Amino acid sequence: MNVTxxxxxxxxxxxxxxxxxxxxxxxxxxVLSAEVTPDLSPADWTFRIDGLxxxxxxxxxxxxxxxxASVHEGDIHCVTGWSKFGVRFAGVSLDAFWERVRPLxxxxxxxAYAHTGYTTNLPLADLRDGRAWIAWExxxxxxxxxxxxxARLLVPHLYFWKSAKWIAGLRLLDHxxxxxxxxxxxxxxxxxxxxxxxxxx
Amino acid sequence: xxxxxxxxxxxAVPGRIAVGAGTGNQWQTATLTGIRRETPRAASFRxxxxxxxxxxxxxxxxxxxxxxxGYTAQRHYSLAxxxxxxxxxELTLDRVDGGEVSGxxxxxxxxxxxxxxxxxxxxxxxxxxxxxxxLIGAGSGVVPLMSMVRHHRARGxxxxxxxxxxxxxxxxxxxxxxxxxxxxxxxTRSGPPGAPVGRMTAAHxxxxxxxxxxxxxxxxxxxxxxxxxxxxxxxVAAGQPVDRIRIERFG
Ligand SMILES: Cc1cc2nc3c(=O)[nH]c(=O)nc-3n(C[C@H](O)[C@H](O)[C@H](O)COP(=O)(O)OP(=O)(O)OC[C@H]3O[C@@H](n4cnc5c(N)ncnc54)[C@H](O)[C@@H]3O)c2cc1C
Numbered sequence: 001m002n003v004t005x006x007x008x009x010x011x012x013x014x015x016x017x018x019x020x021x022x023x024x025x026x027x028x029x030x031v032l033s034a035e036v037t038p039d040l041s042p043a044d045w046t047f048r049i050d051g052l053x054x055x056x057x058x059x060x061x062x063x064x065x066x067x068x069a070s071v072h073e074g075d076i077h078c079v080t081g082w083s084k085f086g087v088r089f090a091g092v093s094l095d096a097f098w099e100r101v102r103p104l105x106x107x108x109x110x111x112a113y114a115h116t117g118y119t120t121n122l123p124l125a126d127l128r129d130g131r132a133w134i135a136w137e138x139x140x141x142x143x144x145x146x147x148x149x150x151a152r153l154l155v156p157h158l159y160f161w162k163s164a165k166w167i168a169g170l171r172l173l174d175h176x177x178x179x180x181x182x183x184x185x186x187x188x189x190x191x192x193x194x195x196x197x198x199x200x201x
Numbered sequence: 202x203x204x205x206x207x208x209x210x211x212x213a214v215p216g217r218i219a220v221g222a223g224t225g226n227q228w229q230t231a232t233l234t235g236i237r238r239e240t241p242r243a244a245s246f247r248x249x250x251x252x253x254x255x256x257x258x259x260x261x262x263x264x265x266x267x268x269x270x271g272y273t274a275q276r277h278y279s280l281a282x283x284x285x286x287x288x289x290x291e292l293t294l295d296r297v298d299g300g301e302v303s304g305x306x307x308x309x310x311x312x313x314x315x316x317x318x319x320x321x322x323x324x325x326x327x328x329x330x331x332x333x334x335x336l337i338g339a340g341s342g343v344v345p346l347m348s349m350v351r352h353h354r355a356r357g358x359x360x361x362x363x364x365x366x367x368x369x370x371x372x373x374x375x376x377x378x379x380x381x382x383x384x385x386x387x388x389t390r391s392g393p394p395g396a397p398v399g400r401m402t403a404a405h406x407x408x409x410x411x412x413x414x415x416x417x418x419x420x421x422x423x424x425x426x427x428x429x430x431x432x433x434x435x436x437v438a439a440g441q442p443v444d445r446i447r448i449e450r451f452g
Contacts, residue, residue, distance in 0.1 A: 001273070009273075030426065030450070031450055033450070035448065036443050146430065181323075
């Protein structure tokens, strides 16, 4: 690492909530998706869980909303460098879905896939025990399409490319299978606190 | 349970475009060797990176500035240069008001300064020069597209390539002197005498899509999120298949 001549950075207060290499985006919420934002209405939205589960199932907008509501308030971190503090999402905890499909003991990994065809992989453990949601509201309003509405996966403790927008389903596997960005050089897990940005980190 | 998921809306999930394996994961020292003003708000920075593994036009890198107290700031920047600019790369930065990194480049940087770079990153937006490409950019979003144009020229490629670039005014058009017949500029606030002024519309795209090459275009859209949304929706409305639109959003 080179000290950059004449660079002191912005005046800053130490923020223990900010993972290494991240900055506070404050009111900004940049949009970073590789695909065209789909016109997907709640009526056309479905969410399926299959693969290594006892009972594969598909929910639509109405049946997903019958599950117990859950609100998540916390921070999000994007691999491009911004973090956003104290954001509020509403939806359903994935635990409510797990109770209904019952993952098999052999299931270790998940491929999350979107209605656009986007995919991303996650260890199953990262999606259990109150750490992941299907979210359809942001700050009390329907989630905007460019941020993944009508519904997205929300896994706030990992870099945000794991929180697949326009979520269509989760497939449980007994091995890890890289998704879209992971095949393009990004990290398999993406823990912001360990700066797992690119494969090899 | 292994049947493949077929998305209701299509989105090509193109395989990784093979990029020379190797140093992309490691930080390397880059030495600034030249600065060229492009517009009042944008300048190009030439960097010597002896260990640069090469890149494909359209890729970007991660750049890091480090303060004496150990604080670092990292940002992504698209590569502006063609791949085979031996041992050198070029970036073009817009000056962002209050910007930490672009501010340093525009007010402090001088030849001989050293910064850290890591990359190239992401093969998705890359264009290896193998397919007819319709490039649409605005502001500094033209940077990765210019790498493609330069590559096309340097290699004397014959595959069709067109660039539609939007800028507020002729004075703010980055790389204005370098464009040729492949480029159509669109001015949103003020233009040359007699030229129409306004946002990019379906009318700008129609002639390009109507006279597309036999296999159609691969579209590459780059700029702010607002521009990327606007341009990609215009493309879809004009009939460009969703799975042949790649988007790079600067945030
Ligand atoms: C894939 C990709 C490629 C890119 N390629 C290019 C390129 O080729 N050329 C280019 O010019 N840009 C490019 N960008 C954008 C670039 O990464 C930076 O976002 C841009 O240069 C601004 O960074 P900065 O450090 O100058 O500004 P920042 O310091 O990040 O500031 C951005 C804005 O936020 C405000 N702000 C943020 N934090 C604070 C704070 N703590 N206090 C006060 N204000 C704050 C600033 O006032 C400013 O308005 C690219 C982005 C991506 C994702």
